[in-house]
Amino acid sequence: MDKSTILFRQIHPKFFKKGRILECAFDPFDHNDISVYDGSKITAKESYNHYKNTFNLESIGVAGLLVEECEQTRVTVTLAPSVKNPAHCLIDFSNIPVKERRLKVMRLCLLANKRGLVYKP
């Protein structure tokens, strides 16, 4: 993927407070990856509408991370298109030791917060 491509992450309302995106928004929890949208195929607003309408899930807005920022954090970005979501990508933490994943999540969160929400309905 192009390093300059922006990836869109939907932010759950409980992971956004006083204008800050919280770490949990980028935490894979019990999984190895988190889902994002490929910004070269969809806009932030379209990704928000797609998420709400297709999956019927809550989002308070959309955060953005560059592929380059993910690579600098040493997490992998992979294309994972599906019928329901052709713009689907994954930020993959599986090559990071479990104990260090939190540090990567924190870095991604701080990077996203530098940009702020790229779309807020």
Next chain:
Amino acid sequence: MTIEKFWSPRYNGKRFIDHTLPIDALRDLVALKELLDRLAVYHFKQQNNRKRMPSSFFSNFSLNLQNVAEGSAKPVLVILLTSTILNIQASPAYMAYTAAKNMIIKAINQADADEQITAIPREYLRKFDKIGLNLQDDEAIEFAPNAVDGKKAIYTQQTRKKLLQASSSPEVFTKNVVLRGQVDEVNAKGMTFEFSSLAGGKISSSIPDDFFDQLHKELAFCKHGGYVVITGEARYSDSHLETITNIISVDELDDLDIFVQLKDLTELSYGWLDGETGLPLDKQLAHWFEQRFSSFFPDDYPNPYLSPRPNGGLGVEWQIEDKAISFNISQKSNLVDVYFVDISKDKEDILESVDLDTEQGWQSIVALLNKEGHKNG
């Protein structure tokens, strides 16, 4: 004017070691005077088998605070008799007040020793509700500091509670409170307001004149989802909050107030994350964290952002610009790994096995916040 030294209660505690007495303590003395008056009248009537007091009993007679003695905060109560009577100690009023003082000392000693309280009729014991209201847990008033028998009549919040429990309405007591919640209604006509406490319960209380405008403003704030904290005094009945009896301050709570954040997270519905996954924050865990945080985390540092974990745990994090400090809490352990990241300096660190049950554990988090410039101001 004839002056007779009457009583020298001694205040013990850190707040009193610099030879001063908090203004609050004067309220103790006012309440003590009321109790002395009542018991003196009771004693006089009992001793003299009278139903009415002689009109001259209280005239030219007053209890005055002379000073706070050097060496400790020791308010010396002095009875001043402004009549021409030379022998004060022989006056009926003096004898009645002395008896009243001894009744109070004996009752406190009985309470302190967990004995049945017989020194004062139970209908007068409610007066202790206003005496020592502001005493902290590590403070006491010695009402007989120089007692030859060593029974110093040590009065603490525990003693106060025992005396009130022995009173004719043992279930009612007043205490200092810090109440978080929402103003639901302000009634201008009756000068009352409705308040829903975060700890549970909706109460109606009178509005002090000087708080009407502010409570009206806070009503609008709360209608938009805000919370306030009321500092003052409240009356409890059977351990249930009954009404706020005095307001010292009303302040709007920050969105990051720990109580408000925890309440929000414990009220999440099952499946809050995606309809299937996501437990509400465990209430016991929330209570445990709130207790530790209130005890060990200093007020002058910013509150953390709290977020729910899908497993019912809690995410705790501080974020300022390019820096973050965070840890997760689960039901399984009081030990947490604390993570630190600064993306501007490309720094990261992990403090392992920090014990949140200890002050030392929290101090290590505070030290990290301090080092990384997260302190307020």
